[in-house]
Amino acid sequence: MYHYNKKGLKRGVAVYSYSAEYGVSKNLEDLFAELYDMGAHGIEILANTHIDGYPYPSDEWVENWERLCDKYEVEPAEYGHWIDSHALKGRELTTEESVEMLKRDIRLAHRLGFHVMRTKMPVINEKLEPVTNWREIIKGALPLAEQLDMKMCPEIHNPSNLKGGMVKEYVDFIRETGTKNFGLNIDFSVFRTKFDEGEWRDPQFTPNKPEDLIPLLPYIYCCHAKFIRMNDQFEETTIPYPEIIKVLQENGWDGYLLSEYEGTDKYDDFYEVGQTLRKHHILLKNLIGD
């Protein structure tokens, strides 16, 4: 299957961005064709969205997936999935049941050629903290993740802070276990410095500085290159992109920057998120030089 043989920063797309169009006016191959237009070589899918027949896709579906990766020169960069421990109304899933759900996703991600997963854990409070047994769930799946060379990465997203308690707990877990199969996905919303007048801003949120990334870099296996506003000069006006890219490059980070657009205007009639993503890829291409 296709492999993009380059070290350093690479451009990719989280095809979640197409949520308003996928299944209605665009199919999976259309999304690959979009990436090819942009010269992006990595894809993040959402397992529950983009895999027909999830969690048990047919062999034909998997063969088609491999064909698309080859044809459009795209490699599997990140497998987005959820540990849905709250799926039953009456009770939370047991640790064992959650581990089984997680292991099933690890096997499927491996079958599709992924090595990095965006692992979303159920939330228990307004601070978006994960279920209290998250360590046991992750530990239960670590041997399989190690065997299949898979890295499970919770996403760190606004209003969380890179210097906050949740990140510290994740880093402590990585240090205590010494694992290479659990890490972080940093969403660039944590660096957002500008909000429109009257726009809602989470009172818990304090923006990070790009250099706050440095101590975490050994544990970061993927980034969500979140963008909020792109102007027609191909600048992002709310997040300090040039500084973030510089920190990543100067410290030799190797991995995918996955463009992710979650502005709700993408649900407006005739909105074309593909054009918004292309603007962002002009910015990334200019900064990365690839």
Added chain:
Amino acid sequence: MDRQVIQSTGFHNIKDSTGKITGFTFRVRLPYYRGVYLSQLRPGTLFVDGEKFTKDEITWVFGGEEYTNEEMAEDYKTHWCPTQTAELRVAKEGGLAQGFHDLKYGFSFESSYMPPFLESDEALDPDRESPVFMPEFGHHVNERRLLIV
């Protein structure tokens, strides 16, 4: 699929093996950006021209398998992919008359990662809108006027 949740394709009366009309069926798509397990669904009430059908009078069909409301509530392993429509079957002797019908149907779903105030029974009431409207979660209640031939 149509962008609307209630689909234009799939709305017709149902016949049994003797040709007798026993009810009607219609299709919905999932307005969420990701798929859900059947136990995450919260089916609600259907109104056809004002006539009420409770969740217990409606069965859901996914990939040829038919599920009651109770069966779905226990099933956290069968997954509804958002590229597939679900078929809803409603028993009604004689079915629906030829002509226009106003359909109004509510369903919602638990999402496991939202803050608890958006996951409460009240917030997930399928027959009322969520306290916060999020386009990528869609509306709980959807309406459409469609023809029976």
